[in-house]
Amino acid sequence: MKELVAGSILLALCILAICNIFYLDNFTTGLIELVEIGTEESAEAALKKWRENDFYTHVALRHTEVDLLTAEMYMYLASFHDGQPINHPNQRLVIARLEELRSMEKITLGTIF
Amino acid sequence: MAIIIIRTVVMFIALFAAMRFMGKRQLGQLEPSELVVAILIADLASHPLADIGIPLINGLIPVLILLCGEVLISGIAVRSQKFSNLVWGEPNVLIFDGRLNKRELRRNRLSQTEVMEALRKKDVFELNTVSCAILENDGTITVKAKAPEGG
Numbered sequence: 001m002k003e004l005v006a007g008s009i010l011l012a013l014c015i016l017a018i019c020n021i022f023y024l025d026n027f028t029t030g031l032i033e034l035v036e037i038g039t040e041e042s043a044e045a046a047l048k049k050w051r052e053n054d055f056y057t058h059v060a061l062r063h064t065e066v067d068l069l070t071a072e073m074y075m076y077l078a079s080f081h082d083g084q085p086i087n088h089p090n091q092r093l094v095i096a097r098l099e100e101l102r103s104m105e106k107i108t109l110g111t112i113f
Numbered sequence: 114m115a116i117i118i119i120r121t122v123v124m125f126i127a128l129f130a131a132m133r134f135m136g137k138r139q140l141g142q143l144e145p146s147e148l149v150v151a152i153l154i155a156d157l158a159s160h161p162l163a164d165i166g167i168p169l170i171n172g173l174i175p176v177l178i179l180l181c182g183e184v185l186i187s188g189i190a191v192r193s194q195k196f197s198n199l200v201w202g203e204p205n206v207l208i209f210d211g212r213l214n215k216r217e218l219r220r221n222r223l224s225q226t227e228v229m230e231a232l233r234k235k236d237v238f239e240l241n242t243v244s245c246a247i248l249e250n251d252g253t254i255t256v257k258a259k260a261p262e263g264g
């Protein structure tokens with residue numbers, strides 16, 4: 001009986017992990033697409049979407065990574081008020097950070113080792 | 114500070130439940146693989162407690178996996194002698210009829226001095242009084258003395 005419970009838990013964890021990979025991939029890809037648009041509205045939408053998923057990000061990701069990306073998104077948003085052009089370094093920083101987060105859960109030799 | 118307190122309580126309950134689920138009451142009864150799991154669990158569980166920047170789930174999930182893996186392994190080992198021998202090894206006869214089995218001593222990287230010390234701890238001072246001495250899977254040596262001669 002205990003073995004059955006243990007096996008079920010392991011299976012559930014595997015399924016949960018696979019679901020998390022897809023969810024994180026979709027989530028970060030959506031954010032990257034918004035940021036790549038390069039307008040202030042899309043940047044605000046990206047930040048809003050990011051903040052709305054605060055619970056998930058703090059449960060699934062390291063808090064330092066979450067806080068770092070939040071700060072970078074605000075910095076990116078602030079760059080619009082400075083009248084900065086598109087393809088600002090802050091935009092590239094946010095996209096790079098999001099791509100880093102996206103690759104965190106991907107199963108590769110690099111992430112395992 | 115409150116976060117640390119809550120995390121510690123959660124982790125304590127999780128570890129306690131894990132140990133109860135494993136079903137062992139005494140550390141001395143653990144097989145080597147179970148001992149490894151117990152040590153690993155303690156170390157893994159401490160990371161989210163020491164650093165609140167690490168999600169609690171990063172400590173709970175490895176603990177859960179180790180626990181479930183150990184329960185599965187021990188469950189299969191109980192049902193299959195071959196698997197049990199593979200995972201936990203077999204007891205080794207170190208002494209038989211008063212004679213040291215040097216091959217087994219070498220295999221287990223035991224010196225004669227260590228074996229004699231273990232015998233003395235069981236109040237056995239002469240090798241020729243030992244019927245057999247067995248190195249158990251948990252590292253202890255069990256000794257059976259020869260029946261006393263005469264009437």
